[in-house]
Amino acid sequence: MKKQLLLTAGIFLIGFSLLSHAQAPFSRGVNLTGWFQTSGSHQIQFTKYTRQDFVNIKSLGCDVIRLPINLFYMAGSKPDYTLDPLFYQFLDQAVSWAEELHIYLLLDNHSSDDIASFNPDLEAILSKTWLQMATHYKNRSSYIMYEIMNEPHGITTQAWGKIQQTAITAIRSVDPVHTLIVGPSSYNSYTDLSLLPVYTDPNLIYTFHFYDPFVFTHQGATWPSPSMASLANVPFPYNAATMPAVPSDLAGTWVAGSIGNYMNEGTVAKVHALLDMAVTFKTSRNVKLYCGEFGVYTPNSNDADRVNWYREVRSYLEQKGIAWTTWDYQGGFGLFKKGSNEQFLNDLNVPLVQVLGLTAPVQQVFVLKPDTVGITVYTDFIGEKIQEASNASGATIDFYSTEKPNNGTYCLYWNGSAQYGTLGFDFLPDKDLSTLKAQNYALSLLVKGNTPGTQFDLRFIDTKTSVATDHPWRMNYTVDDTKVPWDNAWHKLYIPLSQFIEGGSWDNAWYPAIGVFDWKAVDRFNIVAEQASLANKSFWFDNIQLTNRDTARVLNTALHGIRMDTNLALKVFPNPAIHSTTIYYTLPKSQSIDISIYTVSGQKVRTIFHSTQPAGEYSILWNMNNDRGFSVPEGIYFCTALIGDRVCNAKIIVL
Numbered sequence: 283m284k285k286q287l288l289l290t291a292g293i294f295l296i297g298f299s300l301l302s303h304a305q306a307p308f309s310r311g312v313n314l315t316g317w318f319q320t321s322g323s324h325q326i327q328f329t330k331y332t333r334q335d336f337v338n339i340k341s342l343g344c345d346v347i348r349l350p351i352n353l354f355y356m357a358g359s360k361p362d363y364t365l366d367p368l369f370y371q372f373l374d375q376a377v378s379w380a381e382e383l384h385i386y387l388l389l390d391n392h393s394s395d396d397i398a399s400f401n402p403d404l405e406a407i408l409s410k411t412w413l414q415m416a417t418h419y420k421n422r423s424s425y426i427m428y429e430i431m432n433e434p435h436g437i438t439t440q441a442w443g444k445i446q447q448t449a450i451t452a453i454r455s456v457d458p459v460h461t462l463i464v465g466p467s468s469y470n471s472y473t474d475l476s477l478l479p480v481y482t483d484p485n486l487i488y489t490f491h492f493y494d495p496f497v498f499t500h501q502g503a504t505w506p507s508p509s510m511a512s513l514a515n516v517p518f519p520y521n522a523a524t525m526p527a528v529p530s531d532l533a534g535t536w537v538a539g540s541i542g543n544y545m546n547e548g549t550v551a552k553v554h555a556l557l558d559m560a561v562t563f564k565t566s567r568n569v570k571l572y573c574g575e576f577g578v579y580t581p582n583s584n585d586a587d588r589v590n591w592y593r594e595v596r597s598y599l600e601q602k603g604i605a606w607t608t609w610d611y612q613g614g615f616g617l618f619k620k621g622s623n624e625q626f627l628n629d630l631n632v633p634l635v636q637v638l639g640l641t642a643p644v645q646q647v648f649v650l651k652p653d654t655v656g657i658t659v660y661t662d663f664i665g666e667k668i669q670e671a672s673n674a675s676g677a678t679i680d681f682y683s684t685e686k687p688n689n690g691t692y693c694l695y696w697n698g699s700a701q702y703g704t705l706g707f708d709f710l711p712d713k714d715l716s717t718l719k720a721q722n723y724a725l726s727l728l729v730k731g732n733t734p735g736t737q738f739d740l741r742f743i744d745t746k747t748s749v750a751t752d753h754p755w756r757m758n759y760t761v762d763d764t765k766v767p768w769d770n771a772w773h774k775l776y777i778p779l780s781q782f783i784e785g786g787s788w789d790n791a792w793y794p795a796i797g798v799f800d801w802k803a804v805d806r807f808n809i810v811a812e813q814a815s816l817a818n819k820s821f822w823f824d825n826i827q828l829t830n831r832d833t834a835r836v837l838n839t840a841l842h843g844i845r846m847d848t849n850l851a852l853k854v855f856p857n858p859a860i861h862s863t864t865i866y867y868t869l870p871k872s873q874s875i876d877i878s879i880y881t882v883s884g885q886k887v888r889t890i891f892h893s894t895q896p897a898g899e900y901s902i903l904w905n906m907n908n909d910r911g912f913s914v915p916e917g918i919y920f921c922t923a924l925i926g927d928r929v930c931n932a933k934i935i936v937l
Contacts, residue, residue: 304570305603306487308386311346312611318351319392323369324680327670329663336379338626342640348607350392353411363410381423390429405445409452420457429463439467439477450483465489475563490560491575495547497540502582508535514582518591520548550594561602573599573606577615593637623711652717659707659826662690668707675703688728688772688838693824699816705809712745716801719779726834727826730772733819737762739812745803753787755799772836818918852923858935862905865921872896876924887914
């Protein structure tokens with residue numbers, strides 16, 4: 283009996299020991315930033331990362347990827363906040379890659395800017411978007427987890443804790459299985475962990491972020507207040523001999539105070555002491571804890587000091603049984619060498635990877651080799667190893683427009699650019715197009731537009747070198763009415779690279795062309811509103827490629843919106859119009875007529891008239907209202923008359 287009691291006690295103690303050291307099911311990984319962090323689903327550049335990137339990350343020794351998502355921006359307006367099916371299409375693929383590779387994927391609601399934190403509808407949009415997410419993913423594997431919200435702020439943790447519970451309840455109403463990740467306010471501060479309510483849900487992981495000492499981890503960053511762009515070379519740990527002076531623009535600020543106290547703040551002991559606040563929370567509540575972000579901004583920090591900091595933070599987290607994902611994989615806090623192309627086999631910061639306890643592949647010296655086959659710039663998606671680098675300048679850019687693409691599922695839509703705005707495609711790494719040019723390759727694309735008299739430039743830009751007299755030189759080709767009749771129909775362009783004309787360089791000043799454009803080092807391809815503003819003008823692009831085969835064909839012969847019949851009389855006056863305009867039309871015989879108003883994207887906003895009339899001349903007033911009685915915004919519209927079996931359009935400019 284005594285032996286039985288001892289055995290029972292032993293089992294209890296073992297169980298208590300295991301319980302008191304609750305662990306997340308994953309251990310270490312990265313944040314995959316800049317992918318789903320966009321202003322909407324139609325701005326996601328899905329080919330920025332591929333399945334191979336997931337394979338590469340796992341090969342380092344990572345078992346988790348945190349995926350920041352601007353979830354609120356993927357949703358429609360109140361009251362339903364419906365998530366865009368296109369967003370699901372992209373995210374489903376990332377989820378499948380993670381499941382196939384047995385790597386945890388944390389779906390992080392990264393909508394934590396001021397719009398989210400101070401939004402009076404925060405609780406409603408949080409619950410409704412997560413209810414949809416949980417409904418959509420409830421049957422996926424346990425490798426998928428939901429992080430309620432990244433870095434809430436502008437709200438107390440006590441108040442935030444209640445809102446977070448509402449989201450938990452919404453998720454659990456449809457998905458009782460998947461693990462949820464929850465955290466405090468104050469930007470997921472470890473100091474606020476203890477202020478969270480005691481949640482009763484048994485399947486939670488708590489999270490916090492760590493960026494201390496801040497003047498070390500964020501030196502060079504422009505987004506803190508005040509900007510720390512001028513701060514550089516702060517060491518870690520503190521070293522009096524190498525401490526920089528306080529920049530003049532930061533004198534008298536909290537940054538100057540922190541630098542003055544850096545002998546105390548910038549030590550390993552202080553870092554451990556701060557992390558111990560999180561450790562205390564973990565042990566006192568006996569919960570699973572995870573550090574979702576930690577890192578050092580690259581541009582102004584010494585690399586050896588940066589490596590020192592990562593070594594200390596990572597090792598202490600693991601010593602205390604805390605899982606982690608570093609911020610980030612690529613980017614300003616990433617695992618790659620400063621200023622590199624961030625190629626997995628060429629540019630990893632090996633010492634940094636190693637102090638994180640990860641294993642880097644043998645790195646190879648990158649040699650830029652000439653491209654010898656065609657290149658896809660855009661066809662439904664931006665091509666691989668090409669990143670969007672647009673300067674929107676007020677334009678609407680939609681990479682997944684379904685407005686009658688020439689072929690495939692999508693085309694690229696560009697509307698309302700200010701002068702010098704661009705659609706940008708950055709080659710990573712740069713491209714050596716010299717062989718393609720020598721072999722008479724061409725830029726091939728399909729384009730349509732809605733406004734005669736407009737023009738833009740197609741442009742290649744080479745790479746600026748360290749030579750003082752070198753600049754990012756241009757090769758231009760102007761597209762105007764002589765190349766494309768802007769009649770709302772698709773037209774093919776096939777432009778040999780030899781037809782591009784060197785156009786100088788803008789490099790903080792204008793430099794005229796001197797004949798030195800380098801086809802061996804092309805940095806990017808742009809479509810540019812060079813000559814004038816393109817306000818209220820729309821263009822669509824499809825199948826942008828470098829090829830030596832003039833095989834592209836116009837497959838979709840439908841005009842944008844509705845096909846026109848110019849033999850029918852349809853006039854609008856006054857045009858442009860401010861408060862109202864009159865639509866004039868003629869019926870050659872008694873027949874049915876339907877007159878409606880459409881936006882340039884083909885969306886009907888108003889049915890003006892629908893009936894059968896005898897032959898004659900008619901007029902009808904449009905008061906600039908839509909079908910709901912509200913005034914339409916200024917812009918370009920089309921009045922479409924369906925007369926019998928024929929259609930004609932008239933453009934209306936609303937001021």
